[in-house]
Structures are given as C-alpha cells and as structure tokens.
Amino acid sequence: MKHLFKLIVLAVTIAMLISLFACTAAPSAPDTSKPADSGSTDTDADKPAEKVKIKFLSLSADENRNRIREEYIKVNVVKEFPNLEVEYDLGGGGQDYANKLKAYNASGDMPDVWFSEQNLSTVVIAAGNALDLYPYVKDSEFAKKIKMKELVQPDKDGKLYCVQPGADQYFTPRLWYHKDIFAQYNIEPPKTFDELVSVCETLKSNGIVPMSIVGKDGWTPNLHMVQTMIMAEDPQVAIDLVNNKTDFSNPVVKNALGRIQKLVQIGAFADGVTNIDYGPAIEMFTSNRAAMLAMFTWELGNLESVCPDLDFIPWPSASDKVDPNNVIQYWGAPLSGYLAAANTKYPEIAAKFAMFCAVQDALYYNIEQKAPTMYDTGIVIEGVSPLMQKNLDQFEAAAIKVPSMWAATFNAKMSAEFATENSKLLTGQYSPDDWISVINPVWAENFD
Amino acid sequence: MLANKVIQMNKLFGNKLAIFIFSFPALFLFTVFVIYPIFPEVLISFQKNDGFRNMGYVGLKNYIDVLNDKTFWRANLNTFTIVFLSTFVALPISLIFALVMDRLSEPMRRFFKGTSVLPAVLSVTVIAQMWIAIYEPMWGLLNSILRALRLDSLAVAWLSDSRTVVPAIAAAFLWQYLGLNALLFYTGIKAIPKTYYEAALIDGAGFIKSSIKITIPLLQDVTKYLLVLSILGCMAQFAHVRIMTAGGPGDISRTVIYHLYYRAFSASDFGQGCAIAILFVIECLVLTFLINRFVAREKIEF
Numbered sequence: 001m002k003h004l005f006k007l008i009v010l011a012v013t014i015a016m017l018i019s020l021f022a023c024t025a026a027p028s029a030p031d032t033s034k035p036a037d038s039g040s041t042d043t044d045a046d047k048p049a050e051k052v053k054i055k056f057l058s059l060s061a062d063e064n065r066n067r068i069r070e071e072y073i074k075v076n077v078v079k080e081f082p083n084l085e086v087e088y089d090l091g092g093g094g095q096d097y098a099n100k101l102k103a104y105n106a107s108g109d110m111p112d113v114w115f116s117e118q119n120l121s122t123v124v125i126a127a128g129n130a131l132d133l134y135p136y137v138k139d140s141e142f143a144k145k146i147k148m149k150e151l152v153q154p155d156k157d158g159k160l161y162c163v164q165p166g167a168d169q170y171f172t173p174r175l176w177y178h179k180d181i182f183a184q185y186n187i188e189p190p191k192t193f194d195e196l197v198s199v200c201e202t203l204k205s206n207g208i209v210p211m212s213i214v215g216k217d218g219w220t221p222n223l224h225m226v227q228t229m230i231m232a233e234d235p236q237v238a239i240d241l242v243n244n245k246t247d248f249s250n251p252v253v254k255n256a257l258g259r260i261q262k263l264v265q266i267g268a269f270a271d272g273v274t275n276i277d278y279g280p281a282i283e284m285f286t287s288n289r290a291a292m293l294a295m296f297t298w299e300l301g302n303l304e305s306v307c308p309d310l311d312f313i314p315w316p317s318a319s320d321k322v323d324p325n326n327v328i329q330y331w332g333a334p335l336s337g338y339l340a341a342a343n344t345k346y347p348e349i350a351a352k353f354a355m356f357c358a359v360q361d362a363l364y365y366n367i368e369q370k371a372p373t374m375y376d377t378g379i380v381i382e383g384v385s386p387l388m389q390k391n392l393d394q395f396e397a398a399a400i401k402v403p404s405m406w407a408a409t410f411n412a413k414m415s416a417e418f419a420t421e422n423s424k425l426l427t428g429q430y431s432p433d434d435w436i437s438v439i440n441p442v443w444a445e446n447f448d
Numbered sequence: 449m450l451a452n453k454v455i456q457m458n459k460l461f462g463n464k465l466a467i468f469i470f471s472f473p474a475l476f477l478f479t480v481f482v483i484y485p486i487f488p489e490v491l492i493s494f495q496k497n498d499g500f501r502n503m504g505y506v507g508l509k510n511y512i513d514v515l516n517d518k519t520f521w522r523a524n525l526n527t528f529t530i531v532f533l534s535t536f537v538a539l540p541i542s543l544i545f546a547l548v549m550d551r552l553s554e555p556m557r558r559f560f561k562g563t564s565v566l567p568a569v570l571s572v573t574v575i576a577q578m579w580i581a582i583y584e585p586m587w588g589l590l591n592s593i594l595r596a597l598r599l600d601s602l603a604v605a606w607l608s609d610s611r612t613v614v615p616a617i618a619a620a621f622l623w624q625y626l627g628l629n630a631l632l633f634y635t636g637i638k639a640i641p642k643t644y645y646e647a648a649l650i651d652g653a654g655f656i657k658s659s660i661k662i663t664i665p666l667l668q669d670v671t672k673y674l675l676v677l678s679i680l681g682c683m684a685q686f687a688h689v690r691i692m693t694a695g696g697p698g699d700i701s702r703t704v705i706y707h708l709y710y711r712a713f714s715a716s717d718f719g720q721g722c723a724i725a726i727l728f729v730i731e732c733l734v735l736t737f738l739i740n741r742f743v744a745r746e747k748i749e750f
Contacts, residue, residue, distance in 0.1 A: 095694060099713045106499040106718075123716060127500040217694055271585035272605030274697035416714035424698030427610065 052346055053085040054353060057101065057114035061093025061278060063302050065115070067368065072360035080356055084349065093278060095217050095419070102412070105129055110341035112350045113357065118407050119415045121335035125161050131340040134160035136351035142359065148374040151334070163354050164337025165362035166374020167298075168407075171331035172395060173224035174312040176285065176293040176303060181208060189311075193232060193259055193318040200268040203291045211263070212290035214281040215273035218422025220294050221260060222415070226422065227329055227405050229256035232318040235327045238402045242409055244447050248439045257425060257432035259318060264428035274426045296331060297391055301369035304385055311387065314394060328398035333407040414446045486729070493722035499712065510723035519699045520724065523707040524731075530618045530703070531682040538622035539629060539678060543667075546633030547659050561634070564627025572624075576691035579620035583607050607693050613701045621688045625681070629674055636670030637663055665748070672743050676736065683732055704728050 056073075059065040069088065077086055089111055091097040098120055104110050105124050116124070124130045134154045137143050143152040146166060154160045177189065185206055190196040200210035213220035230238045233252050240246040241253075263269065270276060270284060285293035286306045293303070303310050314324035338357045340350035362375040370384045372392070384392075410418060421438055424430040493510055496503040514520050549560050567575060582589045583606035591603035606616040640663060648658040664671075686705040689695055695702040695710060702710065708728065712721025 095714060099709075102499065102713050102716065106713075108500070123498075126498075129500075217696065272608040274608040275580075275605070275693060412714070412716040416710065416716075419714075420696075420698050420710075423696045424700075427608070427697045427700075429610070430698070 051083050051085050052349055053087060054112035054344070054346060054350060055087045055089055056353070056357075057089040057091050057104070057111040059093050059097055059115055060090035061097070064298055064364070064369075065093075068361055068364045072364050073357055076360060077353075077356065081349075081353065084353070086353070094219060098412075098415075108343070110343065112344040112346065113338060113340050113354050115338055115357070116336070118333035118335040119410045119412055121162055121339060123412045124339065125335070129342050130161045131342045131344060131347055131350065132159040132161065133163060133340060133351050133354065134158070136348060137163060137355065140355060142355040142375070145376045146374055147376055151374055155334070162335045162337040162339050163358045164332075165358045165365065166332070167361055167365045167371060168332035168336055169330055169374060170372055170392070170395060171296045171298050172328050172391075173228055173294065173296050173315065174300075174391070175211075175315055176295060176307075176310060176312045178285075178288060178291055178307065178309050179311050180309040181288065181291040189313045190316045191313075191324065192316050196316045197262065197266060197268075200263065200266055204267045209270045209284060209290040210268045211292040211294060212281045212284040213269055213273065213276070213294045214278045215269065215276045215423070215426050216278075218274075218419045218424075218426060219278065220281075221422035221425060222419050223406050224296070224329060224404065225260060225294060226253075226256060226418075227402070228315045229259045229318070231327050231329060231402060232256070232259070232315055232322060232324075234319065235322065235400045235402055238329070238405065239400075242403055242405055244409070247443055248436050254432045254436060255318070257435055260425055261428060261430075261432065264426055269426070274423055297371075298331075298369075300388060300391060301371070304387060312391065325394060326398055327400045327402070328395060329402050329404060330395075331404050331407055333403065336407055409446065411446050414442050417442045486726075489722045489725055492718055493726050495719050497718040497722075498716045499718045506719065510719045511727070514720055514723045514727065519702065519707060520704075522699065523702045523704045526614045526701060527683055527685065527703045527705075529614050530621065530685055531679050533615070533618045534622055534678045534682045535675065538626060539671075539674060542626050542629035542674075543633050543664070543671075545626065545630035546637055547655075547663065549630065549634050550637050551655065561631060564631050566627070567624045568628040570624075572687040573691055575620060575624050576688050579616075579623075580607065580692055583616055607701075608697055610697065610700045613693060613697070617685075617688050617692050617701060620692065621682070621685060625678070629678065632674055633667065633670060636667045640666045668743075668748060672739065675743060676739055679735055679739070680732060683728075683735070704731075 058069050060069075074086075074088075077084060091100045091114075101114065101116055101120050102123060105127050108127075108129060110124070110129050121130070137152055137160055142163065146152050148166055148169065151164060151166055152160065181187075181203075182189065185202055185208075187199050187202060188195075190199045203210040213225070227238050227241075230241070230252055233255055237246060237250050237252040240250075241248075264273070270290065276284070282293070282295070282299065282302075284290045285295075286303065295303075314328075317324045317327075338354035340347065340354050344350040359375060359377070362373040362377050363379070365371040365373050366377050366379045366381055370381050370388055372381065406415065406418070417439060421430075421435045425432075425435055492502075494505055494507060495510075496506050545560075545564070549557055552560065583591075585591055585603070585605040585608070588606075590606065594600065594603040604612055606612045644662050644666075645658055648662055653661065684705055685703045686709065689701055689703055689706045690709075693701045695706050699707070699710075704724065705728070708721050708724040711724060712718045
C-alpha cells in the first residue's frame, strides 16, 4: 500500500512538472516583420520564413460573431496567411468582454488583434495601447474597396486605429414581431407609443410576453431603447446629445425614460427581465413565447431563418411631429471594429490580419445575411429576402439618420453608469428623476 | 538513543537561525505576493487613476466619495447579510448535518462524506447556472413548486426582485459549502474521546443533550476555524454575484468586492477602486480581531 502511495505521488509530481513546463511560454519567434513601406503593401511580411503566432480576442456571445470567427476567419486565414498561427481568445460578450479588454489594457499586454466597440476602443487608444493602422491601410487593397472613404481616413491626430467592414452603418434597431401571433389576437402593428402600450396590454392579458428585450446589464435600453424613445418624441434631442449640445436633464429625455418605465409597469417585458441575457431574449422570441423583440437588424438573417412569420415595424412615435419611417438610428461608429496592439511583435502582420478580419465580416454579411457593407467584396447580393429589402428601403428612405449615442459618444465610465441606471429603470421602481440625477454628472465628464 | 535525538531536534528547532531559514521561503513569497501589492494600492487610492494613468493626487477625495456613495453602503449591507446568513443559518445547519452524520451507519456515513464535498469542488459557474435555472421566474424549479402548491403569490422573480435577490444569491453560495463545513465539523466530532459520551449515556443524556453539553463546547476550535474561514469567504463574495446577477438589478445585489471590481474595471476608476480595497482590508482585519478576541478564547484540552 505504501509503495502504491509513493508511486502515485511520484506520478502526480511528474505530471505536474510536465504541465508546468508545458504551460511555460516557449521562446517567441524572432521578429521577422519589417517596418511598413508606406508606398506599398506588397511586402513579404505575410509570408515569413517561420510560423508567426498572434493572439486574436473576439466576442463570443452572439451568433454572428461566432459564425464570422468559425466559418470565415478560421477557414480563410489558412489560405490567406499560411505561415500565421492564430490563438483565438474568446472573450464572451457585454460587460464580460469589456472587462476582459480593460484588464488587458491595464496590464499593457494586449492581444495582437481584437474587436471592440467605440467606447472600449477609446480607452485603449487613450492608454497608447492601439497601433496606428494608417501606414498599413492607406495604400492597401482594403482601403481601395471601402466605399465610404471616411472609414479609412485618419483622425484629427493623423492616425487611424480601427478598420471595419462598414456593416454597422446599416444596423438599426427594429421592433420585430410575429405576424401569426398578431393575427391570432386581431392586433394591428402599433404606429404610436400609446398603441404600443395597448398592444402590450392585449398580449399580456392573453398570457403572451409582449416584448422580449435583453435586460441583463440594461443591454437593450443601453444600446438603443433610451435613444429610440428620445427619437420617438424629438430626434433633434438625440442629435444634440450625440454632439454634446444638450444633457440628460432635457425634458424629452425624462419623457423617454418615463415611457420605458411605463412599459415595465404594464408588464410589457418578461418577468425577471433584468436578468435576461442576449441568447435567452432571442430564444424567447423565436420560440413564440414573446410576440415582439427589440433588437438590431444584425439578427435579421438569423431571425428570418427560424421565424417564417417574421416582420418588423419602425419604432412607434410618441409625437405627431415624428414620422417613424423618416427617422432612423444607426449603429456605426468610427472606432467600432478591429484594432491591433501598439506593442505587437508583428505590427504589419497584425494590421493585415485586422484588415483581413474586416473583410471576413463583410463576406459574412454579404453572403450569409445578404446585407450590404461599405467594403466592396465584389459579391452581388442576390436573392435578398423581401424583409431585408423592406428594411433596406426604409433605411435608405429615412431622412433623419442619427448615430448611436452608446456606440459613438460614451466613454467607459459613462457606459458603465448608463448600464447600471438602465438596469434599475427596468425594475419599474426607479424614477426618471433619480436616473437623470445620477447620469447627468457623469455625462458632464464624458467629453473630458 | 531516541531521547537524545529528540533533544537534538528540540535544539535545532529552538535555534533562531533555523527558524528563520525554514520560514523564510514562505514569508518571502507571502511578502512579495500579498503584502507588497498593498503599498501601490494605497498610493493609487490617493490618485485620480484610470488603471493605466495617474492623473494627479487628489488627497482623500476618493475615500470621501466612497464613504458618501450609497452603493458602497448597500454593498456593505449585502455583504454583511451574507455573513450573517452564513454564521447564523448555514454553519448551524452544517453542524446539525455533522451531528447526524456521526450517528449514521458506516455505509450511509461513507456515502454522505463522499457526496458532501461534491458541490464545493464543482465550478462556481456550474453552481451559479444551476441556481439561475432554479430561480427562473417562469419555468424554474422553485416557482414551479410554489405554483403546484397554489402559492402563486410567493412565486417571484427571485434574481430581479430587490427584496429577494441577495438572500437568493446567499442561498446558492452557502449551499455550496454546507457539506464541506459539515465534514470539517465531523472531523472535530471524531476527535472527541468516546468516554465522555459513555459517561453521559450512563447519566441518562440523550443525543440532543450530549450534543449540547459535550459535542458543541468541545468543537470550539473547529467552530472558530470555520467561523473565520466562512466569514472571510463571505466577505470576499464575488463570483456568484458576477454570474447570477452581475450585481443587478442596477447595483442592488453588489457586494463590496463586486463594487470594487465595478468601480475599477467597469467605470475605469482605479482610484476609488483602490480606496474601496483599502477600506475592505480594514473591515476584514477588524472582523478577524473581533473573532480572535471574543470567540473561543480559552483553550480546552481533552
């Protein structure tokens, strides 16, 4: 027995030592990349003599990001960069992803390439941890194929930190609904906020969850619902907020928050909404347990594939002066996309990989979602579904297009406090006045 | 011969140099990884700092802001609620389990000894997800049982209701360690000489009386150890909150450590985050002092 015990201890010790050595980082490959030739992108940096390893941090909590990574990036990187080995770091989504990226940022040890939204990108750039991509992008094929040239132009400081496919500019929040459920209860799609309240009450009384939203961390109000409710009454206030010409004490904001509170109080959202995550919110709608879903158009393709009775309405207005078809909120922000680390060992390869990822995004949206992008993949989008066409037509026809406050203007602190307050708002027991009294001082420092 | 060896060993371990040599590696690592990081933290707590930039010294402003922050006090209340539930509900339950385990037949005892550590070795993520499913308002186990018992009025959104969210998280956290604590109590019970129970039995004491008069008083060292472990474990509660509610709705279920994390990493305010950390260290030191001062001061030998 003693011998057996000794043997086991010895085996465990050897196993632990082997694991320890195995987990120790191997000496890095020498830096084979050369500084970028500003006049040409046809260097041999993407064909180094030795395998180069880079780390790529990606969102992993939503279907689109997962499919882009698994079906496009992972598949095509082998053909495009045969000597590149990519370590995929799956960062989850929402606040988890934000906190992981901030932890990397605080340590200064960034992944070589990562995806981030504007509010996170600004934090990394402020810390000097993002690579200026402009020398690599300016004469590249990628830049030539971007239709909206602002996306590949440097900022005021002469630097370009982010590359993107320009799909975001077409994303807009919609109120999706099941035509069959509406028909079953003789409900007409609402055009005004009062009609929306009435529809929710009818659905609720019939045991259907009226509207599915992502309530965890206040996700839906954060990303669009607060702004949507502001725009429903006066789009100019949203434009002024984006341009820092007004603050949240504006009466239109208070009314907008009151409308969200009203929806909570009439039971428009599912029980326990503050704890409902992205996946369960979508599933609640696709499984017909909810009649409506507040979500961006980036889910259109996925929703269409599982909900044959899918349709959408522009967000109902809360004022006679606002035509819901004429006003649209879009997601795109200049710093939402792929960034590379300033201290990467392989800056040129990282820059090229970032551009490659942006192209894969475009391919995914063009092929799988049949959605347009600002990057011209050369793919003629055919067989666009009637619903996608309706979405694009309404998007193009809208005269007032307002960028997302969350995506385009909020810094990290503002995003965090906004999320906390919106989560409280979803309890239905938190007043718009309290919300404003907390948010306004944070907003005052947002542009510092 | 043996006596000589014992004398030699005593001499060796009584030698101050030997004590220093033996304790140095552990003390060195403890100093480098535990004591040293506190100093930069104290420094940052006096700065306006976003985690990678010192934007100037602000004196005591971070401490004043933290102490004037309602959320900090709510987080303290939540943390101490969990500590209270752990001390006055979970530990007594573990003790009862241990007392019952001591009276079980050998096969049953072996079964419970094996299974009682299972929740403690499972990942927090697994436990938290399981409890999220149990608390799910529409189809979760808890509300389904309540509805089946016609207690619909009690079927609430456990993790979204400000009245229930903290006890609900505490239940999940404390449940995970009930078995492990019971096992530690049980090892204490096994160390008590059987002769005491035999004498008590002759005097006519039953299970309850001998437990109250003999077992519990003689378990004071184990109880003290578990009390310290449990209280400090509850004070440092983070993972269950992060996974189950992310501190929500809003900031309602934040614990002190979660609030620290939120301020430092979510709001990028490392100055306030470090101030909270320093205040938290002080709280823990005070608690440990109080336990050492008032719990099981007299050593009982048997």
